[in-house]
Amino acid sequence: MIGESMYQELILEHYKHPQGRGLREPYDAEVHHVNPTCGDEVTLRVKVADGGKVLDVSYDGQGCSISQAAASVLHELATGSTVDESLSVVDEFTRLMQGRGQVEPDEDVLGDAVAFAGVAKFPARVKCALLAWMAYKDALMRSQG
Amino acid sequence: MSAPGFDVERIRKDFPVLGRELPGGRSLVYLDSGNSSQKPTQVIETMRDHLTWHYGNVGRALHVLGSESTEAYEAARDKIAAFVKAPSRDEIVFTKNASEALNLVAYAFGNPVGEDERFRIGPGDEIVISEMEHHSNIVPWQLLAQRTGATLRWFPVTDEGRLDIGGLEELVNERTKIVSIAHQSNVLGTVNSVSPILARVREVGALMMLDASQSVPHQPVDVTELGVDFVAFTGHKMVGPSGIGVLWGRRELLDAMPPFLGGGEMIEAVWMDRSTYAPVPHKFEAGTPPIVEAIGLGAAADYLTAVGMDQIKAHEKELVAYALEALPEVPGLRIIGPRTPIARGGTISFTLEGIHPHDVGQILDDVYGIAVRVGHHCARPLHLRFGIPATTRASFYLYNTTAEIDALVRGLHHVQKVFG
Numbered sequence: 001m002i003g004e005s006m007y008q009e010l011i012l013e014h015y016k017h018p019q020g021r022g023l024r025e026p027y028d029a030e031v032h033h034v035n036p037t038c039g040d041e042v043t044l045r046v047k048v049a050d051g052g053k054v055l056d057v058s059y060d061g062q063g064c065s066i067s068q069a070a071a072s073v074l075h076e077l078a079t080g081s082t083v084d085e086s087l088s089v090v091d092e093f094t095r096l097m098q099g100r101g102q103v104e105p106d107e108d109v110l111g112d113a114v115a116f117a118g119v120a121k122f123p124a125r126v127k128c129a130l131l132a133w134m135a136y137k138d139a140l141m142r143s144q145g
Numbered sequence: 146m147s148a149p150g151f152d153v154e155r156i157r158k159d160f161p162v163l164g165r166e167l168p169g170g171r172s173l174v175y176l177d178s179g180n181s182s183q184k185p186t187q188v189i190e191t192m193r194d195h196l197t198w199h200y201g202n203v204g205r206a207l208h209v210l211g212s213e214s215t216e217a218y219e220a221a222r223d224k225i226a227a228f229v230k231a232p233s234r235d236e237i238v239f240t241k242n243a244s245e246a247l248n249l250v251a252y253a254f255g256n257p258v259g260e261d262e263r264f265r266i267g268p269g270d271e272i273v274i275s276e277m278e279h280h281s282n283i284v285p286w287q288l289l290a291q292r293t294g295a296t297l298r299w300f301p302v303t304d305e306g307r308l309d310i311g312g313l314e315e316l317v318n319e320r321t322k323i324v325s326i327a328h329q330s331n332v333l334g335t336v337n338s339v340s341p342i343l344a345r346v347r348e349v350g351a352l353m354m355l356d357a358s359q360s361v362p363h364q365p366v367d368v369t370e371l372g373v374d375f376v377a378f379t380g381h382k383m384v385g386p387s388g389i390g391v392l393w394g395r396r397e398l399l400d401a402m403p404p405f406l407g408g409g410e411m412i413e414a415v416w417m418d419r420s421t422y423a424p425v426p427h428k429f430e431a432g433t434p435p436i437v438e439a440i441g442l443g444a445a446a447d448y449l450t451a452v453g454m455d456q457i458k459a460h461e462k463e464l465v466a467y468a469l470e471a472l473p474e475v476p477g478l479r480i481i482g483p484r485t486p487i488a489r490g491g492t493i494s495f496t497l498e499g500i501h502p503h504d505v506g507q508i509l510d511d512v513y514g515i516a517v518r519v520g521h522h523c524a525r526p527l528h529l530r531f532g533i534p535a536t537t538r539a540s541f542y543l544y545n546t547t548a549e550i551d552a553l554v555r556g557l558h559h560v561q562k563v564f565g
Contacts, residue, residue: 037520
């Protein structure tokens with residue numbers, strides 16, 4: 001029963017009831033990222049206020065439960081935080097995902113995203129979890145010009 | 146139930162990995178042979194024996210090991226020639242895989258080194274493939290079209306997953322230089338009927354190639370009876386090793402084609418400014434070939450012949466008929482491809498409504514030890530045709546059982562419980 005430890009209740013919950021899904025106006029930048037090995041894709045928009053507060057992260061896409069749940073969790077964590085705060089969450093999430101299951105996640109930083117810790121043990125699925133998060137990082141860079 | 150004399154339990158004993166326990170105490174249910182097949186002890190031991198006692202380079206070393214290696218390598222060519230009923234052993238070219246075999250033929254066209262009219266191609270000429278091709282029978286022809294200005298065209302696929310040859314007369318015409326299609330689809334399982342297309346190809350004076358990667362391992366294939374000009378297949382899908390593939394081509398065409406890769410052993414004489422080339426098949430085998438892999442492939446052909454290709458075909462037909470009955474019991478399951486066991490092989494691709502194939506494959510593997518393939522199976526245009534990003538694919542071989550299909554159905558019910 002290795003696999004089911006990857007499919008944490010929280011991940012399935014986000015997959016079945018995605019938060020903040022759908023592309024919204026206004027936005028500062030839009031990006032489209034794909035995972036060519038499995039065909040997962042995400043289109044993601046960010047809207048950032050002058051003071052650096054992330055006003056909205058909206059997205060649409062298709063893919064497996066891991067990629068779609070990761071986008072939903074990202075929306076929850078990033079919206080309402082600041083660019084700097086959310087980037088530090090992205091960094092911690094990336095560190096966890098690329099840690100081959102050997103990294104102790106910082107729950108204080110990651111919040112709900114800690115549920116993805118099990119995915120790190122499945123190299124083929126790490127890209128699924130990171131898809132929306134890398135898209136977010138890219139969108140922020142573009143929005144900052 | 147099985148064909149007379151066919152004992153699947155005895156066959157399974159030849160494949161040690163099938164008895165392997167996976168982490169967590171799961172047993173292995175291997176339903177991914179369309180991707181790559183498992184290897185019997187007979188192949189593994191032949192390769193081990195050669196590497197241990199007989200290994201030397203082929204074709205050029207005069208010592209005992211060199212001649213033993215050359216003899217074994219060339220004997221493998223004889224075995225493959227016999228396996229596909231090639232009229233001459235010299236028509237068997239060893240390549241790295243089926244992709245290389247397809248590329249080899251594609252690069253013979255529009256090549257200034259060659260002079261034969263049949264391989265001349267340019268703007269206004271046409272290349273015909275189909276919508277159900279593996280990328281290895283699409284991309285080489287796209288590249289050829291880009292290099293030469295020729296036009297790439299293709300047969301569409303029907304909703305049932307059959308080749309739509311309604312437009313044959315128009316699609317294959319006086320401008321057509323080559324038609325290259327799959328003998329059996331790696332996604333749909335469909336076995337394509339060659340003769341009506343070949344008849345039209347002959348009428349217009351074009352050439353025809355078959356990607357037989359999915360048929361040669363699973364049914365008796367007689368290249369003479371097929372009547373086409375080129376056939377490509379690969380070793381690792383037919384219980385042989387990876388790293389070895391085969392191009393069969395009609396002798397006079399192979400003679401007329403320019404070399405593909407230049408290098409050692411493909412030459413007759415070399416001057417600083419020009420070369421003459423070795424006769425076929427060596428003209429197409431530049432450099433040290435995959436020696437032990439070829440010998441392993443010869444052992445694979447021996448193994449399959451001893452079991453009997455007719456028997457293997459009959460066994461797989463039983464498996465696929467059983468699976469086509471059993472799988473639709475799973476709610477929301479849609480088979481992509483023919484739903485009757487007629488003119489189709491033991492490969493079944495499907496979608497489960499609302500559940501991504503990656504999630505299906507992960508649960509099947511991690512909970513039940515069931516190995517299937519998920520994704521677009523290197524046939525993205527076919528998936529676009531059906532409006533789906535990916536499928537889950539179960540593919541059967543001589544060592545699979547109906548009990549394994551039962552396990553798959555149980556696994557799919559569980560997948561639905563997790564994601565439903």
